[in-house]
Amino acid sequence: MQTTKDTITMALAGNPNAGKTTLFNKLTGARQHVGNYPGITVDYKEGHFIHADSEIVLTDLPGTYSLTAYSVEELVARDYLVNEKPQVVINIIDASNLERNLYLTCQFLELGVPMIIALNMIDVAKDRGIEVMADRLATLLGIPVVPIIARTGQGRDQLIDQAVAVARGVKDWQPLDISYGDDLDETIMNLMGIIEENGFLQNTYPSRFTAIKYLENDDQIMNRGKKTNQSIAATLESLVSQVSDHLVKTMDVFPEAIIADHRYGYIKSIIRQGVLTHKFDTDRLYASDKIDKIVTNRLLGPIIMLAVLFGLYQVTFSWSELPVSWLAALFDWFSGFIAGLLPDGLLKSMIISGVVHGVGGVLGFVPLIMFMFFGIALLEDSGYLARVAFMMDRIFRIFGLHGSSVMPFILSGGIAGGCAVPGVLATRTLRSPKERLATLLTVPFMNCGAKLPVLALLIGAFFSENKARYMFLFTLLSWAVALLSAKLFRSTVLKGAPTPFVMELPPYRFPTLRGLIIHTWERTWQYIQKAGTVILGISILIWAMMTFPGLSPEKIAAFDQQRAAVMNGPSAHNTTTNEKNAAATGQSGKQELAIIDGNQAEEALKDSAAGRLGIALESISRYAGFDWRTNIALIGGFAAKEVIVSTLGTAYSMGKVDTKESSSLGKRLQKDPHWNKGVAVAALLFIMFYSPCFITIVCIAREASWKWAVFSMTFNTVFAFIVAVLFYQATRLCG
Ligand code: GDP
Numbered sequence: 130m131q132t133t134k135d136t137i138t139m140a141l142a143g144n145p146n147a148g149k150t151t152l153f154n155k156l157t158g159a160r161q162h163v164g165n166y167p168g169i170t171v172d173y174k175e176g177h178f179i180h181a182d183s184e185i186v187l188t189d190l191p192g193t194y195s196l197t198a199y200s201v202e203e204l205v206a207r208d209y210l211v212n213e214k215p216q217v218v219i220n221i222i223d224a225s226n227l228e229r230n231l232y233l234t235c236q237f238l239e240l241g242v243p244m245i246i247a248l249n250m251i252d253v254a255k256d257r258g259i260e261v262m263a264d265r266l267a268t269l270l271g272i273p274v275v276p277i278i279a280r281t282g283q284g285r286d287q288l289i290d291q292a293v294a295v296a297r298g299v300k301d302w303q304p305l306d307i308s309y310g311d312d313l314d315e316t317i318m319n320l321m322g323i324i325e326e327n328g329f330l331q332n333t334y335p336s337r338f339t340a341i342k343y344l345e346n347d348d349q350i351m352n353r354g355k356k357t358n359q360s361i362a363a364t365l366e367s368l369v370s371q372v373s374d375h376l377v378k379t380m381d382v383f384p385e386a387i388i389a390d391h392r393y394g395y396i397k398s399i400i401r402q403g404v405l406t407h408k409f410d411t412d413r414l415y416a417s418d419k420i421d422k423i424v425t426n427r428l429l430g431p432i433i434m435l436a437v438l439f440g441l442y443q444v445t446f447s448w449s450e451l452p453v454s455w456l457a458a459l460f461d462w463f464s465g466f467i468a469g470l471l472p473d474g475l476l477k478s479m480i481i482s483g484v485v486h487g488v489g490g491v492l493g494f495v496p497l498i499m500f501m502f503f504g505i506a507l508l509e510d511s512g513y514l515a516r517v518a519f520m521m522d523r524i525f526r527i528f529g530l531h532g533s534s535v536m537p538f539i540l541s542g543g544i545a546g547g548c549a550v551p552g553v554l555a556t557r558t559l560r561s562p563k564e565r566l567a568t569l570l571t572v573p574f575m576n577c578g579a580k581l582p583v584l585a586l587l588i589g590a591f592f593s594e595n596k597a598r599y600m601f602l603f604t605l606l607s608w609a610v611a612l613l614s615a616k617l618f619r620s621t622v623l624k625g626a627p628t629p630f631v632m633e634l635p636p637y638r639f640p641t642l643r644g645l646i647i648h649t650w651e652r653t654w655q656y657i658q659k660a661g662t663v664i665l666g667i668s669i670l671i672w673a674m675m676t677f678p679g680l681s682p683e684k685i686a687a688f689d690q691q692r693a694a695v696m697n698g699p700s701a702h703n704t705t706t707n708e709k710n711a712a713a714t715g716q717s718g719k720q721e722l723a724i725i726d727g728n729q730a731e732e733a734l735k736d737s738a739a740g741r742l743g744i745a746l747e748s749i750s751r752y753a754g755f756d757w758r759t760n761i762a763l764i765g766g767f768a769a770k771e772v773i774v775s776t777l778g779t780a781y782s783m784g785k786v787d788t789k790e791s792s793s794l795g796k797r798l799q800k801d802p803h804w805n806k807g808v809a810v811a812a813l814l815f816i817m818f819y820s821p822c823f824i825t826i827v828c829i830a831r832e833a834s835w836k837w838a839v840f841s842m843t844f845n846t847v848f849a850f851i852v853a854v855l856f857y858q859a860t861r862l863c864g
């Protein structure tokens with residue numbers, strides 16, 4: 130009885146999402162184990178199964194689009210092939226995306242590995258009206274092609290039959306020769322001559338493959354070459370740099386680009402020879418493509434996109450209004466409740482202004498963030514977000530950003546009135562770390578809703594004739610500054626190549642409500658957990674800065690005395706009027722009391738840590754035209770930009786000024802000798818661009834790191850100050 134079975138090693142390779150894992154599981158069932166390739170985080174999966182008389186050992190290689198040295202996955206895949214030399218490679222390709230998938234196939238062929246193609250997803254292709262002629266493809270490529278549906282297991286047995294046959298029949302690796310055009314073909318021949326003469330790296334790679342990798346400037350192979358034989362490596366490199374220089378001079382391209390072009394040319398030529406039949410007619414045009422005809426249309430596309438982005442903005446800021454107002458009412462009630470419970474004094478002030486406002490500050494954003502993430506999940510899950518990125522990429526790429534950056538910008542105030550907190554969180558849709566950071570760091574330059582009352586106050590006071598025009602101008606300016614600073618970051622601290630935009634537009638899907646809710650809730654909860662405690666802590670700190678050390682008992686006593694004087698009776702000069710009209714005096718008494726209260730609040734603010742800092746900073750800030758009162762307001766603005774208006778009110782001893790009723794404060798500023806149009810614009814510029822409020826800072830820290838959060842505070846403040854000083858000094862020079 131024959132019991133010995135032969136063992137055949139197979140490797141499963143293909144693009145991400147081609148169906149590798151599905152096929153792997155179908156073939157091996159539970160007989161698999163997952164590990165890591167030594168030292169890196171790429172999954173290594175191996176399984177085995179019996180087929181006919183053979184024991185098959187199957188390795189699942191990481192999914193890749195290419196075999197360059199650009200990513201760990203690609204290195205792992207090709208190292209595995211050349212070092213382990215599996216007896217056959219099953220190259221799984223997505224039939225509905227033939228052209229892109231064949232790029233990797235093409236490189237396997239060039240490497241010469243014994244190979245068979247599993248033509249997967251023929252059901253999907255069929256739905257899209259595409260049919261791939263497997264036999265024709267097999268003839269043209271010179272390797273077996275077996276149509277399968279990995280999901281159902283259809284074609285699995287034929288596939289393995291053929292794979293076993295290939296493994297048994299193979300003798301040597303047979304690299305495919307693709308022509309790369311006159312210039313390169315000649316160089317490749319020369320390189321191959323040197324390589325073969327010296328047996329250079331030949332135990333690992335075919336000579337032609339090494340030659341091409343040298344032309345492609347492949348770090349890994351060039352390093353390996355240097356270690357093997359320094360002088361030959363140097364000869365090859367100098368040959369390559371000659372031809373490379375020549376190509377750059379004559380055609381302004383690098384060899385890599387020419388190589389890629391020819392590979393695509395080779396693939397196209399194969400596909401054109403009757404491999405693909407599109408059975409498109411209007412009825413069967415794949416639904417997604419049909420939608421895309423309209424949605425990414427040159428004219429309609431941008432209009433629809435603007436409408437969708439505006440819709441997202443509406444969802445985030447309008448739909449959340451009601452829950453936000455409920456929360457606000459709840460916290461008002463709660464402050465009132467606490468106020469009634471506690472005696473006047475520091476504790477009460479801390480609990481109300483520090484703790485309750487702090488918690489309110491954290492939770493107040495929750496509805497906003499929830500609605501925003503819901504909107505984004507909807508766009509993401511339906512597949513539309515990829516289209517937005519696709520359409521915006523050309524514009525944003527100029528500034529070193531990604532098409533997806535548009536959303537954070539819009540949310541942060543690209544349409545005036547947004548908020549940088551959801552904006553910062555929305556950068557999660559960006560994959561490349563550098564593009565994400567550049568977006569994260571520049572969205573706070575937009576005109577968020579909290580800056581608007583300040584802008585309205587100053588524009589209303591000094592430029593009341595052209596309000597709308599100035600508002601528009603400042604919105605444009607915020608865009609310009611944000612995009613240009615992104616460009617600056619991307620060419621300095623965040624330097625790096627842009628991520629190639631893979632034009633992978635997933636088909637449209639109907640998102641499930643369950644999926645949307647899970648996405649939304651997970652992300653919102655993360656915000657509460659990660660940012661909540663820090664925000665609460667800082668909010669107490671800011672309260673302390675605006676409160677301590679506070680007025681000395683003597684000063685308080687002096688104010689109390691003034692009040693007592695008013696309360697105890699009319700002063701000498703208006704005795705007679707008082708007798709005539711008690712009501713009127715009561716009125717003026719109230720006013721006097723209010724003035725005393727205002728003066729006391731001003732004095733207290735001036736005596737606080739923030740006040741002292743504001744006064745100390747006057748020596749620098751006067752270059753931008755800011756006096757100490759403005760400074761204090763700006764320091765308060767770090768808590769939240771809308772605080773600037775109310776703090777200015779206190780600093781000008783007007784008591785608490787409501788942001789909606791700021792016209793009297795505007796008049797006050799108009800008359801104040803410290804203020805004029807120049808100062809107003811300098812202040813506007815500073816407020817638009819200086820440090821983000823601390824809640825945004827905490828979010829930046831959580832999304833990136835504290836290092837970047839500190840960078841953002843410093844960079845923005847210094848930048849804003851320089852702009853303000855330049856502007857103020859210029860207006861002074863021009864009078
Ligand atoms: P991998 O990235 O190559 O491992 O791809 P997966 O095995 O994870 O497959 C990607 C997606 O395609 C999954 O949702 C699979 O269920 C689906 N899929 C795989 N093969 C087929 C197929 O033949 N037909 C269809 N309709 N879907 C498939």
Ligand code: MG
Nearest residue numbers: 146149150151
């Ligand atoms: Mg997989």
